[in-house]
Amino acid sequence: MNEETAYSSNSVRLSPGEWAIVLPAFLIAVFALFPCLWRSLEDVPVGPDFRLAQDLRDDYWLYRGCTEIACRRCPVVFLGDSVIWGAYVDNDNTLPAHLNRALGEDRIANLAVDGLHNVAMEGLMRCYGGAIKGKRVMLHFNPLWMTSRRYDLRGGQEPRIHHPRLIPQFFPRIASYREGFLTRVGIVLERHIAFLRLQHHLRLCFLDNNDVASWVLEHPRGNPFERFSLSIDAAEREKQNDDRSWQARRIRKHDWEWMGFEESLQWASFERTVDKLDASGNEILLVIGPFNPYTMTDESLERFRRVQRQVTEWAEKKEIPYFLVPDLPSRMYADASHPLAEGYALIAEEMLADPKCREWMGQ
Amino acid sequence: MLFHSREFLVFFIVVYVVYLSVKKTRFMNLWLLIASYFFYGWWNPLYLLLIVYSTAIDYLAGLRMAAAGRKRAWLAFSICNNLGLLGFFKYAGFVTENLNWLLGQIGVSYVLPAPDVLLPVGISFYTFQSMSYTIDLYRGRLQPERSFIRFASFVALFPQLVAGPIERAGALLPQLEQGPRVRLTDISDGLSLFLVGLFKKVAMADFLARYVDPIYEAPREFGRASLILATYAFAWQIYFDFSGYTDMARGVARAMGLRLSLNFNNPYTATGLRDFWRRWHISLSSWFRDYVYIPLGGNRKGKFTAYCNIIITMAIAGIWHGAAWRFVLWGGVHAMGVVLTRELEGSALYGRVPTFIKQVLTFHLVCLGWVFFRARDVGEAFLVLGRIAGGPAGGLREAPIMMFVMILAAWLYQIVYNSSLQGVLQWRPVRVGLVLAMLTYLVMFATPAHEPFIYFAF
Numbered sequence: 118m119n120e121e122t123a124y125s126s127n128s129v130r131l132s133p134g135e136w137a138i139v140l141p142a143f144l145i146a147v148f149a150l151f152p153c154l155w156r157s158l159e160d161v162p163v164g165p166d167f168r169l170a171q172d173l174r175d176d177y178w179l180y181r182g183c184t185e186i187a188c189r190r191c192p193v194v195f196l197g198d199s200v201i202w203g204a205y206v207d208n209d210n211t212l213p214a215h216l217n218r219a220l221g222e223d224r225i226a227n228l229a230v231d232g233l234h235n236v237a238m239e240g241l242m243r244c245y246g247g248a249i250k251g252k253r254v255m256l257h258f259n260p261l262w263m264t265s266r267r268y269d270l271r272g273g274q275e276p277r278i279h280h281p282r283l284i285p286q287f288f289p290r291i292a293s294y295r296e297g298f299l300t301r302v303g304i305v306l307e308r309h310i311a312f313l314r315l316q317h318h319l320r321l322c323f324l325d326n327n328d329v330a331s332w333v334l335e336h337p338r339g340n341p342f343e344r345f346s347l348s349i350d351a352a353e354r355e356k357q358n359d360d361r362s363w364q365a366r367r368i369r370k371h372d373w374e375w376m377g378f379e380e381s382l383q384w385a386s387f388e389r390t391v392d393k394l395d396a397s398g399n400e401i402l403l404v405i406g407p408f409n410p411y412t413m414t415d416e417s418l419e420r421f422r423r424v425q426r427q428v429t430e431w432a433e434k435k436e437i438p439y440f441l442v443p444d445l446p447s448r449m450y451a452d453a454s455h456p457l458a459e460g461y462a463l464i465a466e467e468m469l470a471d472p473k474c475r476e477w478m479g480q
Numbered sequence: 481m482l483f484h485s486r487e488f489l490v491f492f493i494v495v496y497v498v499y500l501s502v503k504k505t506r507f508m509n510l511w512l513l514i515a516s517y518f519f520y521g522w523w524n525p526l527y528l529l530l531i532v533y534s535t536a537i538d539y540l541a542g543l544r545m546a547a548a549g550r551k552r553a554w555l556a557f558s559i560c561n562n563l564g565l566l567g568f569f570k571y572a573g574f575v576t577e578n579l580n581w582l583l584g585q586i587g588v589s590y591v592l593p594a595p596d597v598l599l600p601v602g603i604s605f606y607t608f609q610s611m612s613y614t615i616d617l618y619r620g621r622l623q624p625e626r627s628f629i630r631f632a633s634f635v636a637l638f639p640q641l642v643a644g645p646i647e648r649a650g651a652l653l654p655q656l657e658q659g660p661r662v663r664l665t666d667i668s669d670g671l672s673l674f675l676v677g678l679f680k681k682v683a684m685a686d687f688l689a690r691y692v693d694p695i696y697e698a699p700r701e702f703g704r705a706s707l708i709l710a711t712y713a714f715a716w717q718i719y720f721d722f723s724g725y726t727d728m729a730r731g732v733a734r735a736m737g738l739r740l741s742l743n744f745n746n747p748y749t750a751t752g753l754r755d756f757w758r759r760w761h762i763s764l765s766s767w768f769r770d771y772v773y774i775p776l777g778g779n780r781k782g783k784f785t786a787y788c789n790i791i792i793t794m795a796i797a798g799i800w801h802g803a804a805w806r807f808v809l810w811g812g813v814h815a816m817g818v819v820l821t822r823e824l825e826g827s828a829l830y831g832r833v834p835t836f837i838k839q840v841l842t843f844h845l846v847c848l849g850w851v852f853f854r855a856r857d858v859g860e861a862f863l864v865l866g867r868i869a870g871g872p873a874g875g876l877r878e879a880p881i882m883m884f885v886m887i888l889a890a891w892l893y894q895i896v897y898n899s900s901l902q903g904v905l906q907w908r909p910v911r912v913g914l915v916l917a918m919l920t921y922l923v924m925f926a927t928p929a930h931e932p933f934i935y936f937a938f
Binding site: 124128131132147329333337338 | 486487490664665667668669671672673675676683686687690691723727730742744745746878879880881882883893894897902905906908910911912914915916918919920921923924925926927
């Protein structure tokens, strides 16, 4: 057996000099040039108010790109979770859509993301929200995230934490989050390496969130490489209005414990998000609620009113204009926090009737 | 800890940095041993007790064979100990199960309790490696290793600990003694080998497994075409899986300046079963040749005895793979194939058969063996064969076109590599292009599923 055979049974063998050229060139091409090139060539047609498709809610590459476009086109951006994104309504019935219609133009970009609790929102703004500078920002505060230890990510193991890739991986420690060390390191790397986000983006948009092998097994005759294109359709299209109220969904009354402001992780993150947006030269309008008072026991409702008061007092102290969403009629809620289309219309009406809001919006 | 995991990447970076600084010192083997035991203990720290015990016994046996002169007794002690360990941990359940069946057949109602023991990863590999040391020592081919640390490093060397190649003491111990020299070419060769192995495992083997597994887990639900395709796919899956592991193991060792033996040499280009076993799991087949087949008499006592020796050796090789009758039958198929090949090779007619035809026939004979290897038990293996031979055509699981493309590309590459056109594959643009293609696929399109290697189960 000669030396060549003993080395291996193939000819794929590069010399030190060849590796010294090939490997750095490959790494530069993939990790530096490819993301820049893709970003500059990719066409992301979003709807007029930038509401992203629900399937793409974890696509932070796309979110960053959309945020940059939205900040160029719209004077106001609306940040929040599924309540603002519009979990039970179609594109025409979200709160930003109602406001835009009432204002007669697409002034407000819906940059809310489904499932974006406050801790995740802080991560989103810190890592991918750099374009939101010197803007008018409507910032939603959803009391839901402070209702219990579980929502506050402190109550044992949370079966499903939304947006785990946005929450702090090491400090502060989040009791509900139980990922392994190397997964956490991988997530931190993804925040700093654009290619990793692009890879996730491509799989999400073109391969149904699969790798090539999985996609091929599901589509035996398909060519996965044919699917990649520089134009993606990121706008939400499939969502239909779901008009069932919380009673029709048989949601029972809860005795929420409500977290104290000093101890709440979600609140601490929310405060830091406000500070970050403020430091970036944004003008903030805080939108507190909506929240369904009919799904609470009397004791819990009392505690909820205290939370509302504390938030408004905090906003006043920080001189942040706010709009406290009034209680809607019971039939207008889909669950504990999401309104139905009719509810959003009413909130928009109330906001535009509020002098502080009108003034903030420059009306 | 799998080679294609992030844990291994972190582990290897730490180990390698320290290794480079201690490789010419007396701490090298100690460091290798610590790293190897950490690597092995990652699966289950309890396994370490067994490997330390096995190592200590063979180390002691080696020293006593040199000192006391009762070489045969110490060799017997070493072999009994190794086979005893292997027998207890690997075959106790199998033996009990068969004894219970036998007792049932003769009307005894007593049922032996099934032993509840964990099969330590890689036990078949390191016991064979360790055993080859005492046998070679007995044969006078080696001097006893005086350093326990070095001997333990030889037995437990992490790149090849859990699935080979099964190294001979005569090849590896001197490398550990001299302190390897790590040149730039070792690093580049190691990188090349590792990349090819990683691609074979992640892009090819794991992909094929996802087609094969559902079919072989429920063969009754599938028709002839799917079972044939799944068998072909498994043939390539196990090749990519095991040779991928070996490439990575050799790459890791190479980067450390250590040379491990070639374990696979394009086995599906073999022109006969004898040729196949010179190309497939070479370190195991040569182990059985040197320590079983030749001591049995090899081909020195006539054709009939030689064929009996082949059948015995292949049956043992079969059961080495796993404690189940299907592995014995797999060995039996190969034994028959080797005997048949030897007979055919002696005939003038066979010499005129085109190489390509021989390769195709050999591949199909190997595939026949793989049915026993992959099926869950003997009954299912015959069920698969029955359905392939005359079962319904329905129950089709469509095979991805990409699967055919991959297999065809790999096969063509090997054909060309073994032909006079090999020079084309050594042309720089081809080599660089292949490296870039593999890197691109791995980095951009593949997700390591962290599927264990098939041979870890043995």
